[in-house]
Amino acid sequence: MKLDIRYFAWLRERVGTAAEQVETEAATVADLIAELRARDEGYAYAFSDTGAIRAAVDHELVEFDAALSGAREVAFFPPMTGG
Template sequence: MRIMYFAWLRERIGASSEEIETGAATVDALVEELRAKEPRYAAAFEDTSALRVALDQEEAAFDAPLAGVREVAFFPPVTGG
């Protein structure tokens, strides 16, 4: 599965994307796996209320299932300006 990180998430994790193997059934479970990887992931995913997620380029909820998903993108909410 391809995981993509945008904006300050990319900066905290130090990568814009990575390929991982996961047994996570939902986005929430994937986030828990990522938090456990390293402190930089734990810091990046400390407050998921400040994040949005897209599965295969469609916005989704954190309780969404990952079955069949090929790409997960994490990003902060878009603001106007």
């Protein structure tokens, strides 16, 4: 399946792009992270601490075990803080 992937804040800086389209066989967000992490050092670094990352599938905040079936977009970003 094809997914639009969006990266925000320091994740964008580490992977070197704000958005991309990927072809994936990932069943869950965790599977997608594993695929991305294996791409190169920048992705491995960006996803090295998954405790500091949040994910949204089609604009819905999800856990990493969320299914990707039928998804069109996945966004990765650091936890939001108030201010």
